[in-house]
Amino acid sequence: MDANVFAAQLEAQRGYLTRVAVLQLRDRDAAEEVVQETIVAAFAGREGFTARSTLRTWLTGILKHKIVDAIRRRQKDPVFESALPEEMDLDDFDGLFKESGGWQDKPSDWGDPEAALARQEFFDVMNFCLEKLPPNTGRVFMMREVMELDSEEICKELRITPNNLWVILYRARMSLRECLQQHWFGGASRTP
Amino acid sequence: MNKLARRISHLISCREATELVSQLRERPLSPLERVKLRLHLAACKACSRFERQLALLDEAMRRYRR
Numbered sequence: 001m002d003a004n005v006f007a008a009q010l011e012a013q014r015g016y017l018t019r020v021a022v023l024q025l026r027d028r029d030a031a032e033e034v035v036q037e038t039i040v041a042a043f044a045g046r047e048g049f050t051a052r053s054t055l056r057t058w059l060t061g062i063l064k065h066k067i068v069d070a071i072r073r074r075q076k077d078p079v080f081e082s083a084l085p086e087e088m089d090l091d092d093f094d095g096l097f098k099e100s101g102g103w104q105d106k107p108s109d110w111g112d113p114e115a116a117l118a119r120q121e122f123f124d125v126m127n128f129c130l131e132k133l134p135p136n137t138g139r140v141f142m143m144r145e146v147m148e149l150d151s152e153e154i155c156k157e158l159r160i161t162p163n164n165l166w167v168i169l170y171r172a173r174m175s176l177r178e179c180l181q182q183h184w185f186g187g188a189s190r191t192p
Numbered sequence: 193m194n195k196l197a198r199r200i201s202h203l204i205s206c207r208e209a210t211e212l213v214s215q216l217r218e219r220p221l222s223p224l225e226r227v228k229l230r231l232h233l234a235a236c237k238a239c240s241r242f243e244r245q246l247a248l249l250d251e252a253m254r255r256y257r258r
Contacts, residue, residue, distance in 0.1 A: 056258060101205025106238035113248045117255060126252055144218075145253040151218045162219070170214040177245050 006046050010039050013059050019127065020060070024067050024142045026135045034066040041066075064147045071157055096174065107177070110185050122184060129179035133172055140165065141172035204228045209239045213246055 017038060021031035041062055042049070049058050096104055116122045130138060140158070143149045149157075155165055204212070209232045212225055221229065233240050 054258065060257065097205070097207040101207040103206050103238050107241040107245055109241055110245055110248060113244075113251060116248070117252060122252070123256065126256065146257055148257075166211075166215045166218055169218060170211055173214050173246060173249060174210070176249060177242075180245075180249075 001046070003043075003046070007043060009055055010042055010059070013056055014039065016056065017059060017063055020142065020146055021063065021067060023130055024139055024147070025070060026139060030070060034063065034070050037066050038063045060146070064149070067147065068149075068157065096178075108181065108185065116184065125180065125184045126176075128183065129176050132179060133175055137168055137172045137175070140168045141176075144169060204232050206232075206236060206239050209233065209236065210242055213239070213243050217246075217250075 014035060017035045018031055021034050022028060025031050025034070038059060042059055045062075049055070098104055110116070130141070133141060140154065143154050143157075144151075151162060151165055154160075155162055158165075160168075209229060212221060212229045215221070216229075233243060
């Protein structure tokens, strides 16, 4: 492929990659840096890209490594170290369930998934909800769901136990479903 | 809900059921956990809805990655 065309295609993915990296690193400058590294590496390694995967998937694979490197570099980050334990605390979820363990507010029927997933606005709300997650919760959720790191890798990177990881991901999912309920499924935005 | 169904679904609470629904995405559940969860979901409409909501979240994230 023509190098200029390829460079333009890479450029077109910069927005998406930056969004993912910001959610992951929670730091605009660091995010732009890893995205820049990713685009440079992708351009240099463009022979390695085959049409077997989409460009976005391929780039996300490269970005994943850059982000893991960045996380490794700042492993000693005191903010992360101190904030993580409090985000692993499940106490503030007691509001969702009664003392007995039953639902406080039962989940509502979200209807046909396709009706939501077919709308671009749904993903805007989704993005909003991802950004609203507590920083480390969001970071871990993105590692799992977007970077597709397996549990073992995440635990190793963050030096947390599998149990910690399950609690964090549970929190993330509970928060996301609350947020989607509030801003999409329960709100007026569902009707076009 | 009849009495038997209620008793079966109460082997685990809704809170525990939601934790298992989330965790099965990271680890295989034990046979006992699987049975408890399956019975709970069969009898509890709220938690089955929750399960479908997480499935929608999975699918949303899958498309988000693309």
